[in-house]
Amino acid sequence: MSWRARREGISGKPGPRHMGSVMNAERRNLISQGLLLAFGLIGPFLFPHYIQQITLLWIMVLFALTWDAMGGQMGYNSLGNIFFFGAGMYICAVTQIMVAGYDVGEYTSAFGAIHVDISDGQYFAGLFLGLAVAAVGCVFLAIILGRIFFGLRGPYFAIGTLGIALAAGELIGAWDWVGGGSGISLPLYPAEADFFPGSGDDESMFFYTLALIAAVATFLFYQWLYSTRFGLAVNAIRDDEEKAEGMGIHTLRYKTVAWASSAFFMAIAGGIHGNIIHFIEPLEVAFPTVTFGIFMVAMALLGGKGTLWGPVIGAILFHVIKEVTWTHLLGWQWIALGMIIIVNVVFFQQGILGWMKERWPEAFGVTVEGAPAQGSETGGGSN
Amino acid sequence: MWDNLSILTTHAPVFNIQLLLDGILIGAVFALAAYGLALVWGVMNVKNLCQGEFVIMGGYFAWLMGKAGLHPILALPFAIVIMFGFGWVVYLTIIKRVLTKDMFTSLLTTFGLAIVIQQALNLAFGPEVQAVQSDFHTLSLFDGFVTVANIKFVSFVLCGLLAGAVVMFMKHSRMGQAIRATAQDARAARVMGIDTENVYAFTYSLNAAICGAAGVLISMIWVIQPFYGITHSIRSFVIVTAAGIGNLPGVIMAALGMGVAEQYVGFVMGAEFQQASVVVILLLVLIWRQMQMSKLRQVVQ
Amino acid sequence: MSGKKLIEVNGVSKSYGGVVANSNISLDVEDGKITGLIGPNGSGKTTLFNSIVGYHPIDEGSIKFEGEEISKLRVQQIARRGLLRTFQQTRIYGKMNCVDNMLISIPHRKHGFFDMFGTNGKADRDKAEHLLEFVGLYSKRYLPSGDLSFGQQKLLEFAMALMNEPKVLLLDEPTAGINPTLINGLIDRLKRANTDFGITLLVIEHNMRVIMNMADKVYCLAHGEMLSSGSPDVVQNDQRVIDAYLGAH
Structure with a gap:
């Protein structure tokens, strides 16, 4: 680190040195975004056989980003964010069935024996309405749960949220109206729909596009959100919530917005994923607490929590490694997963971006200008 | 649901005794695991989320013993000794490195460990739900309205003996005193020449051993399955949260209450709600704690 | 007075x-x-x-x-x-740099719901830097505040309190x-x-x-x-x- 003995006027502008690194960071950000989006657009044409996996990749990116908004940026480590995924999935499914004109109770008790006979228009209307209702519904759920949970700190919050996700799976499993443990089969994608002529698999392309849009929207939303006062406030809550309260920050508001935004995108991801799978059931698909629920934490930690790009990088790395090695592990994959989490947390907690920040602090805007402040008694000049 | 409720209130009130008895007898085992959690939490500030997995591991010792044609209760000393060793290994390889880090690190690490243990048990023993046969007689009371397997009384007595042994150990042995000193002020303990590393390792291993013993008992009076651990973990967490760390009578009372409450929910609402009831109780306890703290202008942390 | x-x-x-x-x-x-x-x-x-x-x-x-x-x-x-207080054991937001510490200490009492998503204007930035200058931390304003010495953190906490008006x-x-x-x-x-x-x-x-x-x-x-x-x-x-x-x- 260079300690340049140069006194600066207090012009209110960042010094040139810092300005430079800000510019670099912005350029890096833009280039990364461009590359990622380019891959998003041409990926399915380059690897047409892996379109399902790439779709899941975007959902994973969304997972990691939404978890990080709570856990990384705000320091509220939720182990139960997957709750909103499942809740969104179910709300979406129920809405779709209603729009298709069926009674939900009758539909589910037939265990998929009802062949849904709906027009294309009805299908897409149901799907998009379902996603919207799911998103709004989960925002409300997050607001209500926030009232209950935001009085809890640290381990209590983590375990309380974990409890919510586990209980949701159990309770939905006992709720016959939504099919109980045997789940719901969703309306099929219309055979004659042809949004992507020549793709051969219109359904996969359609849901791929939805997942891509959802992930990009999530990224852009958080990029904007962190650039506002919100970003500083949630960081302050992470660093010292008691101090933040003592400074008069409306902590409950910020926390509620953070969770509600997370719930909003998780619900959409849930709705999309449910329709990709076609068949939803509570324990494995809707509320997979020990798979997706813990993946999102692992991915955010791997990439570097509390950063915008960390979760994205973590999600991509994690997902690629997982997809490549999974089938070769012959039943040991879950043990490997647990091991990865342990090793990640114990030995590489700061994540990739955190490590880079320690290695090259100046690239991240950590600079010292002028003489060391200690001993400088010449602080006058203002006012 | 209303049918079962009316059984309890009007048709056969004596059945309440069945639920109470079952709840208390099983609650005693919960108390054991919860005491272990309170120990590691209080001494090392580790929120051990693989608590339940240790319990289930203990259960499989009894199951193996039964397979080998011996009485499952003989697994108790093996479970205690082997789980103690296992705890020590886990401490040295993993827990030791997360002690100084923040709370979420230890929580997540032990959650990762929980996944590893679950899956390993699943690979080794398969996903079937197992109940270990103890071949004890069943006690029949009130003209057969209330039936209690004798093994439950045996397990209750064993619980009491184990808990008593641990308490005596904590009070009178040198290691027990060192553990209590470290819990109060680790730095002062270090300055006074206590090897806190050793104390931590011992505490964690002791917890694993206690859980192992609880698992052996659970497997004989209830069921085990590789993935049932998480409910045990949350249950222990609820009990410790309700009672407070370092409050042994509180832990025992909360655990017995928990056992009874679960029996009632399971009977009145149906067995599928029994697991969910643990979480609902967790939420109620957390809300109650918040209201309590809010009177003091504080939050639960 | x-x-x-x-x-x-x-x-x-x-x-x-x-x-x-x-x-x-x-x-x-x-x-x-x-x-x-x-x-x-x-x-x-x-x-x-x-x-x-x-x-x-x-x-x-x-x-x-x-x-x-x-x-x-x-x-x-x-x-x-x-009505604001500082702490005997200084409390600041350790992972954020000094400027950010200052910017989040603006007076929140006038804030409505949508001010959460506002950005800090030039006036806020100027004020933050003036106050950092006032306590003699201007040159370290982009350092994570947790890296400052105890005395400097104390000064920063004081400046944050002033920022809050x-x-x-x-x-x-x-x-x-x-x-x-x-x-x-x-x-x-x-x-x-x-x-x-x-x-x-x-x-x-x-x-x-x-x-x-x-x-x-x-x-x-x-x-x-x-x-x-x-x-x-x-x-x-x-x-x-x-x-x-x-x-x-």
Whole structure:
């Protein structure tokens, strides 16, 4: 680190040195975004056989980003964010069935024996309405749960949220109206729909596009959100919530917005994923607490929590490694997963971006200008 | 649901005794695991989320013993000794490195460990739900309205003996005193020449051993399955949260209450709600704690 | 300056278990003045501070801020009324840099819901940098504040408090842990915060020289009770105060 003995006027502008690194960071950000989006657009044409996996990749990116908004940026480590995924999935499914004109109770008790006979228009209307209702519904759920949970700190919050996700799976499993443990089969994608002529698999392309849009929207939303006062406030809550309260920050508001935004995108991801799978059931698909629920934490930690790009990088790395090695592990994959989490947390907690920040602090805007402040008694000049 | 409720209130009130008895007898085992959690939490500030997995591991010792044609209760000393060793290994390889880090690190690490243990048990023993046969007689009371397997009384007595042994150990042995000193002020303990590393390792291993013993008992009076651990973990967490760390009578009372409450929910609402009831109780306890703290202008942390 | 009372503490008692930390304490903080609070270790100064800013409930008595009873309010509500405190063990947002620490300390009391998503304007930035200059941390403004020394963190916390434009600032031992050569500069800054920014101060201080230099009125606590109060000269020469300090050592 260079300690340049140069006194600066207090012009209110960042010094040139810092300005430079800000510019670099912005350029890096833009280039990364461009590359990622380019891959998003041409990926399915380059690897047409892996379109399902790439779709899941975007959902994973969304997972990691939404978890990080709570856990990384705000320091509220939720182990139960997957709750909103499942809740969104179910709300979406129920809405779709209603729009298709069926009674939900009758539909589910037939265990998929009802062949849904709906027009294309009805299908897409149901799907998009379902996603919207799911998103709004989960925002409300997050607001209500926030009232209950935001009085809890640290381990209590983590375990309380974990409890919510586990209980949701159990309770939905006992709720016959939504099919109980045997789940719901969703309306099929219309055979004659042809949004992507020549793709051969219109359904996969359609849901791929939805997942891509959802992930990009999530990224852009958080990029904007962190650039506002919100970003500083949630960081302050992470660093010292008691101090933040003592400074008069409306902590409950910020926390509620953070969770509600997370719930909003998780619900959409849930709705999309449910329709990709076609068949939803509570324990494995809707509320997979020990798979997706813990993946999102692992991915955010791997990439570097509390950063915008960390979760994205973590999600991509994690997902690629997982997809490549999974089938070769012959039943040991879950043990490997647990091991990865342990090793990640114990030995590489700061994540990739955190490590880079320690290695090259100046690239991240950590600079010292002028003489060391200690001993400088010449602080006058203002006012 | 209303049918079962009316059984309890009007048709056969004596059945309440069945639920109470079952709840208390099983609650005693919960108390054991919860005491272990309170120990590691209080001494090392580790929120051990693989608590339940240790319990289930203990259960499989009894199951193996039964397979080998011996009485499952003989697994108790093996479970205690082997789980103690296992705890020590886990401490040295993993827990030791997360002690100084923040709370979420230890929580997540032990959650990762929980996944590893679950899956390993699943690979080794398969996903079937197992109940270990103890071949004890069943006690029949009130003209057969209330039936209690004798093994439950045996397990209750064993619980009491184990808990008593641990308490005596904590009070009178040198290691027990060192553990209590470290819990109060680790730095002062270090300055006074206590090897806190050793104390931590011992505490964690002791917890694993206690859980192992609880698992052996659970497997004989209830069921085990590789993935049932998480409910045990949350249950222990609820009990410790309700009672407070370092409050042994509180832990025992909360655990017995928990056992009874679960029996009632399971009977009145149906067995599928029994697991969910643990979480609902967790939420109620957390809300109650918040209201309590809010009177003091504080939050639960 | 008017003689208006900003904070009125009336007959406040607080005990922890059997230990009486404050017993029937009354004190007033006048608008625009610097009020000092002294007393030997364990005399209940910080307890009184915590009672005023709402960190714990009080057993008896009333605490009023601008005529409004605040002893039942929460920390945030009190802070948003313009009553702020710094901590004896300095508290800042350690992973954020100094500028960000300052920018998030803007007064939140005027904020509506959508101000959460606002950005900080040039005026806020300028003010943040001016105040960092004021406490001598300008050159380190892009360092993570957790990397600063204890004394610098203390200065940063002071600057953050000024950024918040409080009506009253409660300072818990502002000179503790600060290099003695810097204390004069700090006293000067505290006084200027009072005169230039018009912030009323209530200061806990161990360093007699500091408090006698600064305060318009001094209260002395001992064993949880109010021992003496008045102008610095009066308190300084009060035999009970001298005994309390000597007896405590």
